[in-house]
Amino acid sequence: MIATIVWTIVIITVLGLVLAAILYFIAKRFKVEEDPRIDEVEAVMPGANCGGCGFAGCRAFAEAAVKAPNLDNNYCPVGGNPVMQKVAAILGYEVKEKLPMVAVVRCNGTCENRPRTNYYDGLKSCKVKAALYTGDTGCSFGCLGCGDCVSVCKFDAISMDPDTGLPVVDETKCTACGACVKACPKGIIELRNKGPRNLRVFVSCINKDKGAVARKACKAACIGCGLCVKTCPHDAITLVDNVAYIDYEKCKLCRKCVAVCPTGAIHDVNFPKPVERVSKQKPAVVKTPVEKTVKTEA
Amino acid sequence: MSHTFSIGGIHPGERKISRDCSIEAMPVPDTVYISVAQHIGAPAKPIVAVGDKVVTGQPIAEPGGFVSAYIHSSVSGTVKSIGPRKDLAGKQQTTIEISVEGDEWAEDIDRTDSLVTVIPDDNKAILEKIRTCGVVGLGGATFPTHVKLSPPPGKKCETLIINGCECEPYLTSDFRTMMEKGEQVVVGTAIIKQVLGVDKAVIAIEDNKPEAISHMKEIIEKLFKLSSKFSGISVMPMISKYPEGGEKQLIDAVMHRQVKSGGLPIDVGAVVQNIATALAIYDAVQKNKPIIENSITVTGDCLEKQRNLMVRVGTPLSYIMDYAGGIPADAVKIISGGPMMGKAVSNPDAATLKGTSAILFLTSPQTERKIQSQCIRCGRCAEACPMGLEPFLLNKLALNDDDEGLEANAAQDCIECGCCLYSCPANIPLLDVIRVAKAKILGIIKARAKAAAQSK
Amino acid sequence: MTMTKLQLITKGFIKDNPTFVLVLGMCPTLATTTSAINGMSMGLATLFVLVLSNMAISAVAPYVPDKVHIPAYIVIIATFVTVLQFLMQAYTPAMYETLGLFIPLIVVNCIVLGRAEAFANKHTVIESACDGLGIGLGFTLSLTLLGMVREILGTGSVFGWKFITGDGILAFVMAPGAFLCLGYLMVLFNKLAKKNK
Amino acid sequence: MNRLIVSPSPHLHAEVSVRSLMLDVVIALLPAVVVSVIFYGLRELSVLAVSVISCVLLEYLITKYLLKKQNTTGDLSAVVTGILLALNLPATTPWWIVFIGSVVAIGVAKMTFGGIGQNVFNPALTGRVFLLISFPKYLTRWEIPTGLFGKGMGTDAVSGATPLTAIKEGLMQGSSVHDIMTAHGYSYGQMLFSNIGGSAGEACAIAIIIGFVYLLLRKVIKPYITLSILGTVAIVSCLFWLGDPSRFTDPLFNLLTGGLLLGSTFMATDYATSPMSIKGGLIFGIGIGFITLMIRYFGSYPEGVSFAILIMNSLVPLLNRWFKQKKYGRA
Amino acid sequence: MNEILHKGRIVEMDRDFTTVEIISASACASCHAAGLCGVSEYTKKAIKVPSALSTNHHVGDEVDVALKQSMGNKAVWIAYAIPLMILMALILILSSLHLEELYVGLFSIAGVAVYYFCIFLFRKVLAKEYIFYIKN
């Protein structure tokens, strides 16, 4: 009995020490120097791993943020400023406030505005369709309606409106990750400033055709008439290749351009009252298909 | 003894219903619209200005690069505009619009029907003729012929294959060309043979065109008696199977060699030219006539009268359709080209190009895609693929964005023949997906090659 | 983000359930759940080792240099496992026989060493005990659940109480049934867990 | 001009559809179904009915309520599964066991993997093997064929052994193959045209061969897999048999008994669970043939086709990976 | 194609070598339970890649370090398969000689040790062969 006890102790101790010696070498070889802040940062990240920040995932972002000298180039579009504040607090950096962004669809070629010229019968994919031809309407710039943007959105923020055949962005869900922007073969979706109290004005068309051609293809097309450019008191609008573009940094939301646009190509969203239209003609916009209006928390 | 290629292939039916209609010249329209992007490679650069008077056969655009081609006016008249116009897919292409006034031809063109069998000896001059006459491959790819006929140094052509397979259902313009202009085709063949310096030329014709086979055999025999320049040309009957006329498949069938992935036919000592291209070469070299017209099959089961028409380049499709009696009431799809590889027309106002070979009308039951279900892994697509690929796998890899897998499984080798999509019982749009994936992979390969070249 | 002791104990039930969520310790989970009672015994055995080793490790952790903590922990854990073996052999020999190989294998159960490394290492004895209790209870619960399902389907009884005459679906007490039940339970569990959230 | 359809090429499509293929399989199975009903009577009919109806119903319910996908029952693949499952069970199987088999076949082996074409294992066989393991009492009781108007649904059916079971049992007692065969009075003619005990589908070899020829003519299946299975069984059993004819059964016996013909014609050729390339198919077949014989000769189960097919099913992804058809221009 | 990829980040670059830190080389580290299971050693390993093969990258870039699959297979072969065969062969041969089991066992293990020593002697050759390179 005593022998058993002694042997027990001897064997275990010797084995333990041999093992320890070996493990000691190992441990010396790879010391894991992990910055504990990486875990902390990762913990405050949204965890969507969407890649919207340009890194492989939230952890990769956290590592990059910890390593970087400041946070200028690291911004999580999904978490937005609140998350970045937290990250900054952990790391002791300043964050530049970024204006919240949202995806907008710059096409107003609803079924009514844009008469169909043919039917597409291939794989329901904008990419495939775009590679084949310009689409089933006369407009060769507009939305193809197969919803590539819808399927890439990880946040369920885009859906196809069956009435208009156009995608609709739910601005409460959109995190401005930009996945849809990349997915659209037509370059229709743009990330824009969300705007004060979610008020925005933008040109919902990218048709570069000459006015007459554009108009024939779509009632709501921007025809490049330049009225808005002349009207805008803040020099926010430029006209290139027959389309107007409103620079959101300069736009003061006066909506004068909306009033003069003869085709209703300029959209104003979330404004409480519609603007008085100057042109006699009924605007082509039947319903505002671009954004779901939401109650905003100031 | 008929020959055929060794991998895959399908029998989509022949439907050569316009085979007995001889080629008739179609009246010249009031206006033609000639695109400067009629060939593979850089678009041509217009050399005329708005308001210029032009005559038929006069060059109106010059090559925009090494792989590019001359373009000639197909009518006489005044240049009305030069600017963007929609092609048959609705894309804007720079187009020269010419309103037709009379039918005055450039003087040096020999417009007689006489057969010129004496072939000039100066190969350089011949190539120059081919170049200045804007000859491009008429078998589908419209690759500038003079480039193809100048193999890079070190590469030697051993066999010239003249592609008379016309393996697509419905198409008959090559067949009619062989029947009506067989002599010219053979002389064209002899010219290519001489330019390439090969001893052997094979005219490959599918055995569903027995008349053409015997007719061409007779002509070769006849011409062989005239001159030794016509020696070494033979006719090879091919088993009717789609895509027998595919360049790679044809080389496999005729020479039992396979072009390596990413390689060119010349790597295995082959040059393939279409029947109509051979005719165009004859016209260019012997008659000084550039490509200003081509034969187009106008067909479809729903069409009352089938036709093979000789049409000036740049004629609006709608004009041809009106001439042929308008669009049939039950036609839902108009295809430029054959039903397997042709392009569906979304803009009937688009004009013909040099390479336009057919206008085909299909009805809804013939063409409409059936509801797609899940892949049942029946293997029919893989069995049909003439490149030995696994379309079902490529489809899944593409949907999973697995670029490495796509490249490893040779998505870049797809020749877009459509055999897979045709065969799939689950109606999976295989080729739709693979085509996009192939483009992506080719882009990656190209970028990689470029990077490798840079780092050297 | 520190958790209360209660949270520590309950987190293993759903949120960090070692079987259905973390997918750890699969071997005993599959092998010993031929009946509810076997599953439960295995769970309790693991719980025993987990709690004691967690406590012991958190007690000695401050004095064990970093470099040798793995061997030290292995020794500690193996000791408790062997103690468990002695106790079971002495007082529940039948159950010891049934669970067989899987009792000594508790040593290599990822859960045990994992908790030692990830938790006990850095926490107090009490907290570590709670943590071990929580994870161990979670493990016990899911093993019992799995054992119950397999027993019901496989033999038509629960905890040995037979409620149908005749046989059950025998495959469920055999290897295929183990995998099958675990697979479907995992889906079901995660669905319910998500709904509860 | 707005009725024009535009789509990528090709613009023509072959006539076959999933439904037409499955319909062909059902037609090819009809001889075996008819023969089994003739031999085993109404009970077999009820097994078939329960199996087919529950397979189809389960697929419908699962696609509709659990997966919320497009309904796929119209493609008839569940009907094929149902028929094959039924043909693999004894006619005496109680209806609730058949139902459990369908649940495993459709619910577990097919729909869990995502439905038609996605499954790794043959659904009908998974169902059958599950039942064999779970209810050996019912699955090892074979009824002597009694004919269409023989005994009804009663309990007093005469139960007997299948030839393979008889052989296995006899060998265990130390008899020789020849003695067992003569004791039971088995003849090859009987095996070809029926009247031996076994699952309904193996009752009559001729009926299955007719189905095989039909499938070949309709180009639904390729002969490689089936023939390589049969060839392997023939050759390997021949070797064993020549070695010791008292312990090992002869090739013809092996070809005609058990579910070998049924399995190699209808189950090993299932698209989703067999290799794509010819070479892969040959190896697949050889594997099935070999494993089947090993189980028959040395294992404790008298019959091994089902297991052999399932085991080789699991290798299909690897076979597909390692044995691809030759690509053009790639040595 | 046929490569084993490791995600890594460049930590150092000089004219000859680019040092890449492999972030999740261990399958464990990317495992869902990594946080819980301390044994899985979330290791960072530095791998040196010839700089010539990694054009236009910068310190901090996330890159894929690739090892040719055939190389990976060969590595597995050299490190495990061959010693395993040696071990089995020795055990079987020696035990068929009816030696005392202790010696059979010790000799076999010694055989493996000798094998590893041989690898040690050839380490230069191996080092050349197992080149890692940076992808994209």
Add this chain to the structure above:
Amino acid sequence: MVLCLFTVCLACSSVLAAVYVVTKAPIDKAAAAKTTKAIALVVPDFDSDPEESAVSLNGQEMNYYTVRKNGEIAGYAIESTTSGFGGPLTLMVGVTPDGKVYNTSVLVCNETPGLGAKCLTDKAFINQFKNLDPAVEHLSVKKDGGDVDAITASTITSRAYTLAISNAVEAFKNIKGE
């Protein structure tokens, strides 16, 4: 560091040794109880420790235990192995000094669950062998002309079971003969 590990090892091994010492007695008792329990199941009441010995039958060694009550031999528990459907089937067969089978229990069974494995649970089958007099009843299954009702669809197992018992009875005769 070494010291620390040393301490841990020392502590642990001491704990182990201590627990070992404490539990040694109960463990040995439990192990002994296991055999005794198996024996007690198949023989009549006894008060002695079972005596283990072996007997050979047709060249095969068979283990058996002799138990006594008040010094008198109360019975023999004979381990008997035959081959069943799924492998060896080992029984403990209790035989009373007058040569009757007192009871049987299964030690090793690899039979198919639901079929042969019923020999562990099927009361009707097992009870046939309680207090069975081999002189009166014919020890083989009905199919082979004996008196034993086989388990449904498991003739092979039943045969093996029966054979094991009759082997034990034969062995008993040898024991007696010695």
Add this chain to the structure above:
Amino acid sequence: MEYFLIIISAIFVNNIVLSQFLGICPFLGVSNKLSTATGMSAAVCFVITLSTIVTYLLNKYLLDPYGLTFLQTIAFILVIAALVQTVEIVLKKTSPSLYQALGIYLPLITTNCAVLGVAITVVTKQFTFGDPAHMLNLGEAAVYAFATAVGYGVAMIIFSGIREHLALNDVPKPFRGIPIALVTASILAMAFMGFSGLV
């Protein structure tokens, strides 16, 4: 013949994963790519065989003579841990490039209960081929360990093939990953039951 039976039994009839339930965690964790699965299998084979031999000797020449078999658990785990680490060090010292190429597999093996499971089985299990009370000798122990590990490799490789295939299919969302792997393992286990009785 004995060896042959051991091999068939260990690979097919009593497959370590599909019927003995050992080493399931890495089996589920590392079997999603064929290349990793192959590497892992080779590593496991080597480690299982080597450590079985060592623990066998330890048991026979150290524990058994001194009546210490109750220390098996603790002694074996220590030896195995040390052994795995030794291999790692040896590899690292001898050929750093080799080591870099393999780094993935080693840490996984330490937590693999298959290694300890086989080591314990070998010294406790009685094999019933012929003689019911026969304990394995060293040669048989090595063959048994090797064959068991090959069985692990076979299961792993088959499985990785299936999982790579499943990754391309649309398995219903809740089943993706581990659950479908378990269902697959279930059917595979059923199929492997066909081998029962082979030895």
